[in-house]
Amino acid sequence: MSTPLVEARGIAKRYGPTVALANGRLTVRAGESHALVGRNGAGKSTLVTVLTGLQEPDAGTLLFDGEPAPPLGDREAWRAKVACVYQKPTVVPELTVAENLFINRQPEARRGFFSWKKLHTEATRLLDTWDIHVDPGARTADLKVEDRQMVEIARALSGGARFIVLDEPTAQLDNREIERLFARMRALQDSGVTFLFISHHLQEVYEVCQTVTVLRDARWITTAPVAELPRPALVEAMAGEAIAEQAAAAAEAVVEQHGVDAPVVLDVRGLTSDTYRDVDLTVRRGEVVGLAGSSGSGKIALAESLAGLHTPASGTARIDGAPLPFGDVSAALAAGVGCVPRDRHDQGLVTGMSIGDNATMSVLGRLGRYGFVGTDRKRSVARDLIERLDIHAEGPEQPVSDLSGGNAQKVVMARALASDPHLLVLINPTAGVDVKSKESLLRRVDHARDDGTAVLVVSDELDDLRRCDRVLVLFHGKVTAEHRAGWTDQSLIASIEGVDDE
Template identity: 80%
Template sequence: MSTPVVTPLVEARGIVKRYGPTVALREGQLTVLPGESHALVGRNGAGKSTLVNVLTGLQAADEGTIRFDGEPAPPLADRDAWRRKVACVYQKPTVVPELSVAENLLINRQPTGRGGLISWRRLKAEAAEVLATWDVHVDPDARTADLKVEDRQMVEIARALSFGARFIILDEPTAQLDNREIERLFTRMRALQESGVTFLFISHHLQEVYEVCQTVTVLRDARWITTAPVADLSRAALVEAMAGEIVAERAASARDAVADDAPVALEARGLTSESYDGIDLSVRHGEVVGLAGSSGSGKIELAETFAGLRTPTGGTARLDGRPLPFGDVQAALGAGVGCVPRDRHEQGLVAGMTVGDNATMSVLGRLGRYGFIGTRRKRVFAADLIRRLDIHAEGPDQPVSDLSGGNAQKVVMARALASDPRLLVLINPTAGVDVKSKESLLARMDSAREDGTAVLVVSDELDDLRRCDRVLVLFHGRIVAEHPAGWHDHELIASIEGVDHG
């Protein structure tokens, strides 16, 4: 007997998406069968978010086709038709926090009574019916902001299902959940699958793929790489598909190792917050330590704590033996911390000011006395920073808003180095810059190390982490692995994706 041909619930073929000169997706494809949980995996920048935007009708593909249950996708403008096909539950809530669960479930389609006014009794009854249909145990009257993350996610899933969608995309759904909550989510997913719901499951934690999914699709470098039954793909093979060809060359280790007797600059003990738990780490003078992990690992929040941007709920940190101030950027700067923050536009630069003003903002006290700043000294100091960092600008007086992304990031780096910090915290220092600027920024990191500065670098870019003396990997807020210089790509990726630990 021949096996009956099953029409895919969702089929994407030959998807290409460009943003100006950048090709975000060049060969996207996906085939999801009815009733399965299908994993979509790939490293940051692999094209997952772009494919999701196309699958949910938020953006049109430049080339390629999308079909639902064998039928062409609706026109982009027909949002109601898209809602009946597909919904995405993102890490960030799409519900209105101040409204009740019932109001969120039936937003823009509230039942009305006489005179066109909302019938609150019917609203609550219909919401309760939706929740009961999908076995979601949440009070319809509850304020959505008061819900736990897992319950909020289930409300979003129930809302999507109430429109008629049977294809639900879960984008990093476990990033903010603890182990018990994750297990409860998976139990609910399995029950919904039995009711005819199909999931696309996006996660950086590969062991979850093996727990809850039947099929996996891998994207890499904006291309489709493979689709296979999860049971047929070993974890090593999955990591290899995500990492690309396993190259034999190891990370550059030509420079001298940090001396064992080099004094400790930064020492943290038991640091704890909502994002990380029980962190112990140290960084010596003249050492570069990397922090790696997926988007929900807590790595950025940890680095921001050392830079004075956050306050932990427990634990201590000392810089050269003195307590490090938390939650106060100016105090951290005074204690000897320089920082390149994660978002140069929001946190790093003052757009209305010049290159010189931005570069010297952290050292104004040194450039004048009694509150008067010597204009000439400031210009000379700024010009020296521009030269040292190879910033392509007309001079210190050029508005920083006129600079390219790479040169703007160099200004942020210049300001971090201007104060001669003892600890330099770099958060995604090369994100969104061109190759030449990236090399220039990393060279500054190297020279800071040679000057005896302790450097802590957080990055999703393997090339940034290759310059580190060692890399610490965070997973669900805890340090789970340490890789000395010379790691293979697939070793580090396996740690980041949670393959080689419980």
């Protein structure tokens, strides 16, 4: 067989007493898409920092094309071999596409002067070479998420790298955007680009990857052709237990139909904005209702309106019979709405604060009098939330930035639950978390239902929607279908895509 493009053997890394990686192994062959999967804390991020030259392992060997990796300080040599496109964009939003492509290495004209014309020409040539259809003069902040990712991939390719690490690239994309990203990945593979694909969405592994490597508990577990590894076996390798059966049983239990005769908590009538129109919906006490649809359906804007982030053009919403205020998050919170926003990085967490501060910031008024917050009271509430949500942390004082993705999302959920909301609005609640954290978060949805909370779940994940008593589908801004628990994937996807389910 040919020499692997990338080969890591026996990679180990410790941080004091913490073993981040004990036996990292990876063999990636040129031209393939290779999946790297595992629960949060399995060692994926540590292995990626070694693969990209951000840190040196304590032990082990890393080879590129059979040759030892460059010295850690030789950044040019590393850029020519590997690049990582992270879940959180690293482009500068206020710069143009061309400026981002050649940031810190702008092409010069004669006599050392900067040339805007040459910059634009070089950017156009680079984008055309890799068949990436993005306007080089466009402001990067105005691009769709998928196009920003392609700009980052193009920037990596311009440095000579043909091995690209994609870290949760689909976390903020809907189904159609994911399909377009995958089509672009396949085209780049045909042109000689190799991908290491990191994702918690296992269906994507089967759609776009040829090989998968599983890490668990900081160790290599298995590497296998995707076509030869059934999904239950892959989940079991990641979790170390048969968690798939637990999830299936929990989803099947929803068919019992909760909240059918319970009082209405949320009553929406004729709600209209520039992205959705004439929306009527109700959510009863102890009922979980899902919202599904493509990115242009208006489902996220609708949910964010109910959480106080936007003001609709017309229509009404009432919570427990009282008018729900729009355009004011604090007022919505006071009215009884708790929310897990769609992006924990930008909307859900204050990364410079502790777990306790993040988890309790929505209920500070309850923790003291006259504007003073009782430290002991806040710590006690935070500890209770950490225990309820099974957040793996040293304690309330630990910086939230230290947490894995799954535990960070649990902190966001904890804050939403801290106010004992009557209505819980969850937007992509399991995006970018591992299978075990995902199941833990969905169990909290089940518990909220059992406690009598009305829950609205907006998600592109079918596993999330399977926990709902009903799923409403928005198509071009209108509610076009309702599916009771027990729906089939085919029927729901047909509604989302606006086609008949034959």
